[in-house]
Every structure is written in structure tokens, then in C-alpha cells.
Amino acid sequence: MTAKEQAFPSVWARPQRQRREQPSLSREQIVAESIALLDEEGLDALSMRKLGTRLNAGATSMYSHVSSKDELIELTVDEIYREIEIPPLTTPDDWRAAAWTSAHSLRTAVLRHPWIASVLGEVSGASLGPNMLRMSEGLLTLFEEGGFDPDGANTALGTLFAYVLGQTTSEAAWLTKLARSGQSEEEWMARMLPAAEAAVRPFPRLRGQFEARMDAASQQIRGSDFDLGLDVVLDGLAALRARAV
Structure with a gap:
């Protein structure tokens, strides 16, 4: 052999x-x-x-x-997956609040350990780890007890997981780059501001978005963007759930 x-x-x-x-x-x-x-x-x-x-x-x-x-x-x-909190449901209608909590718990864990963003795509056996299995079983339980049929629960699990990791690994990579630079987020953005303003000037919609966000803290923007996207995802999952009711 x-x-x-x-x-x-x-x-x-x-x-x-x-x-x-x-x-x-x-x-x-x-x-x-x-x-x-x-x-x-x-x-x-x-x-x-x-x-x-x-x-x-x-x-x-x-x-x-x-x-x-x-x-x-x-x-x-x-x-790291051991850190994820998946709250139990009191009633089926609690599924959305529990999914919200679980999503934020996963985001917090990734941002607490930002190096994980660089390795998730390389971990071939991640789905076999005991903590990953516990988390997956917990989320499937959450969605099934929340009114999803088994196929819908599996779709909801994959969709929620994909959204959180897609958003959060980008955040983690950005924070890792900042840490290597030795600068704070505010210092980095201040240095980039003149170039960013010039770049968006010919594009009215991008310029409007840029100007609307200019006074907000970067961390606040990242958090609010994550919450808005999560609401959209959960709205879609609610529509999926309604098919099984």
C-alpha cells in the first residue's frame, strides 16, 4: 500500500x-x-x-x-463551532428569533477568530466534526420544530449557514488585513476617503450610497448591513415555511 x-x-x-x-x-x-x-x-x-x-x-x-x-x-x-448558541423553541413561532440568535452567534464566533476565514474552504472533513454535527442537528431541530418540513429544514439550514459565512468571512478577511496593517478601521478609511470620493463621483447611485454612509462608523455599517441581509434571508425562509403549513 x-x-x-x-x-x-x-x-x-x-x-x-x-x-x-x-x-x-x-x-x-x-x-x-x-x-x-x-x-x-x-x-x-x-x-x-x-x-x-x-x-x-x-x-x-x-x-x-x-x-x-x-x-x-x-x-x-x-x-470554534462549539461556541455557537442555538436556543430552544418555546413555541413554533419562535423559530425566527432563534434563527436570528443562532446566525449572530455564528457571526460573533467567526469574527472572534478571524483566521478561520482563510481555512474554511480547505477543511475537507468539517462536516464530520462533532461540534459541526451538533450545530447542524440543532439547526435542523430548530427549523423542524418551527414548522418546516424535513426538506425545508435542510434548505433553511444550508441557506442560513451560507449567508452568515458568506458575509462574515469577508468581514473576517478585512479585519485580518487591518490587523496586519497596524491601523484602526477609522485610520484606514480616513486615508482612503479622498480616493473613494473621486472614484464614485461619475456614478450617481454609488455616490449617493457613499455620501449617505460617510458619517457612520464602519463597524456600525457592517453590523446593520448584516442584520438587513439576515432579515431578507429569514423573510425568504418564512415563505418556504408557509408552503409546509
């Missing part, structure tokens, strides 16, 4: 090794320290060697839990 045939496509597909004695380092410790490193220094700083130094651990104890950096990233991404 070749090395390629022996490799597992995901950390969740690889059988756990059986250990005869209690290891000095746990997978939970490795994942927690990985997230701390990523939050502090970003994706480029993550390496097995650097992580081992932070944990004061040798390669053998590290690789007994995680065989590669790709597996480590899968584990860290799934751990």
Missing part, C-alpha cells in the same frame, strides 16, 4: 490510536493552544514546531494525537 493510499482524508476518518498509558498531553490541550496561537498571531504563525514549543512538548507526544497541520486545522475549526 502506498503512502497516498494509507493517508486519511480527514482527522475524523482516522482511527484513534490505542494507548496503554495515560498521555502527558491531550488532544484538547493541543487544540486549545492552537486556537490561542492563531488568535494571537494568525494563520501564518501556526506550525507543529511552534506549537510544540508553546506546549513544551516533543514531536512524539504531538503526533500521537495529530498527524499533520491539516488535521490540526480541522480540529481547531470544529472547536
